Amino acid sequence: MVGRDVLRPGPTNHPPGLLSGPGRGVVAITAAPARPDGTSDAHPAVQLEGITKRFPGVVANKDIGFSVARGTVHAIVGENGAGKSTLMKILYGVQRPDEGSISIGGRVVDLHSPADAIAAGIGMVFQHFQLADNFTVLENVVLGAEKLHGIGDAARREITRISDEYGLDVDPDALVDDLGVGARQRIEILKVLYRGAKIIILDEPTAVLVPQEVDELFDNLRELKSEGLTVLFISHKLDEVLSVADSITVIRRGTTVDTVDPSSVNARQLAELMVGAELPTPQTEESTVTDRVVLRIEDIVLAGAGAGRNVLDGISLTIHAGEVLGIAGVEGNGQAELVEVIMGMREPTSGLVFLGDTDISDWRTREIREAGVAYIPEDRQRHALLLEAPLWENRILGHQTEEPNVRGFIINAAGAKADTERIVKEYDVRTPSINVKAGSLSGGNQQKLIVGREMSHQPKVLVAAHPTRGVDVGAQSSIWDIIRQARRDGLAVLLISADLEELIGLSDTIEVILRGRLTGTFDPDTVTAEDLGAAMTGAAANPEETR
């Protein structure tokens, strides 16, 4: 772990005397800046030491340690799958660490449940809001905390007080259904404040916000910290982190790499810390694109629910043999639906899909898969695996009608088992046996099994949605290798990913999807992540999008 011992403000630096006793006004010896008003508390608001959490086959967190000063915004950054979410679940009492200790305000706490965390003054705002749409703000806030201020006027007064104090601008009697994303997030923040949180964890809070809302959120966060609250801010968007955080802890491969002062680093240095120098980069070799069209999509339209805008709005794509077409976009802009339309899981309102010269628009999922469309779904646990079934039954899944899994209408267990052994060996699936349940494997090994299975039926097309999401670094690089090999073998690959490095490194062409429409085509050799980012959020000047 490069640089870790040099720069990390180890908790062991504290003289033992300073850690005991509830003294106030003593200057804290931490790397984090002191409170803006010049005072500081003796104890950091949060201090983690040696946190380790193991899951089957994988160490999610290993010897994590950092401390957060009171009244600061402290960012935790790291790639997808670096272990940030596990760490936050540990801090919020959802999961218990196997080793290590958590101190809140100098006192070691043992968090068994979110209730313990709330009692210790920790509140969490999840990425996916947990609000009842058909309830008012007041009802949502008091739900589960009815004992604090009742459910009537006292609660309303308290909500208004908190809203005014921190500038949250929340109307207690508004119906949540009528509110936008930014306002909903402020309700979530208000909810944790209402429950008395002094330390607020925000998990990827900007993922769902448009730029203006991000600015508003950051104003709110500054307000919170000026009132003496502590904010833990989890993100992988480095520019945002640099603009709002007082201190940044970088996590890579499950462990703390460094804690840095944002004024002393730039985004590039931070990215290097995050990724690490030894990480393989997804790099394709010379072009293998041919002129033979394998998958063609013509003017796909998928109407939204009710009178809403179209989820997919006139999507047309052509993928040739030996070509990787990457789709970039902020999640929820129609990528998932596009994949489901191609796979026959969803009926488009209009439009056609061709496999070679064959119109497969009306085909069902099974026929499409039999015709040679391999599919790596975005959510492997929900769409690609039977978690409680053994590996060899999972090898059958999705290819129930094909050799070597069946003979006529009878399942060929022996054939499937033998082929599972082959996949396990060839694709380096780490498992003690093919009879263990799929749910017992780590994410990376589950994904390697899925990729191996999908590549085992001479596919012509590979539809890969977030193929390396949540897998460890080793599995990531082998999955990249497999996609490159598929490209060399003349497959047409549709790659959907949120990882721009992955898209740029693997694709021959990148299309940007925004609100169900393809809004730009980029050449991965010349495009930068910034260009793509701008196009994905609609920030790039695009005549089509000005209305």
Added chain:
Amino acid sequence: MSTFSPRKLLLAVAAPVLALVVAFLVTSAILLLLGDPVVEVWQTILSWPKPRQLVQIVNGATVYYLSAVAVAVGFRMNLFNIGVDGQYRVAVFAGAAFAGQAWFPGPLNVLLTIVVAMVAGGLWASIAAYLKVRRGISEVISTIMLNAIATGVVQWLLLKVAVKQQGSNSISTKPIPESSQLDGLGLIPGATNKVYTLILLAVLVGALYWFVINKTRFGFDLRATGRSESAAVASGVKVPRMVVTTMIASGALAGLIGMPLLFGQDHSYGTTFQAGLGFAGIGIALLGRNHPLGIAAAALLWSFLDVQSNALQIRAGVASEVVFIIQGVILFAVVIAYELIRRADVRLEQQRVARELAATRSDAPTPEGATA
């Protein structure tokens, strides 16, 4: 680590045994509380049955077995067919009315009656299947309501076709001709009564159930849908079609429940025909974990308790209904125990996999990074 490791066998047997122990303790406690003679009750229930009672037990279990298999087919794909009771009533009525006409000679009449009953049961179940697939109505709700409707419909139809039985107030369909009545098999020595001939049908159904569910493509799709509907859809299973097929198959199997009774005992369908068989099937399927042999064991246990409870009033002075308490507690306990053991199994296997992988890779670097 074969599929039949001792650990798995132990886990499979642990839950039912645990449930029986809990049922024993709870029932004893209730008896004590009410001042009933605990020892006599258990002595009566746990005494070895006489040959005549053994036949009754086997016969009762035959009917329960068919009922539980009908329920289990749905359970395997998370389809809760609570309507087996209604389906078997409709089916046995249709079958009895058909058989009573004696349009065909002896054994052929039996065979065709079975087909008629299966079709009737399947049709009745298809109403719930249609409502679920086309209208999104939960099969639990619709089948419960269809049970009530079935009771009414069958009674009304019975009045239309009924013949008055001699020397009794009850009415029934026209009795089936003697040539189509099945005498029974003298399987148990020393018994004056006989085992239903159609126990053979139950054995056949059990074997077919095992084969179709575990060995065929259809069975794989069915189990995949039960384990994860989303994954099944992505794998190409047409779930609505599976719902319709499975529901109708379940209803058709429900149609068989009344057949051993019709041909081996009652010879007609009337107001005295045994009721509540469909509901017992739900419990027996649960207890037997939807496994063909597990269900057989559970059906025998249920029938054993039924038969042994008959003597309770005379020998222990306790109402035989106490057996319902035992059966109810067994079910409660077993459902809880299965869930606990399932979770323990998942956790143990995860730990074991992690341990074995760590052992084989002690020379390789520890894998780092996070799970999804």
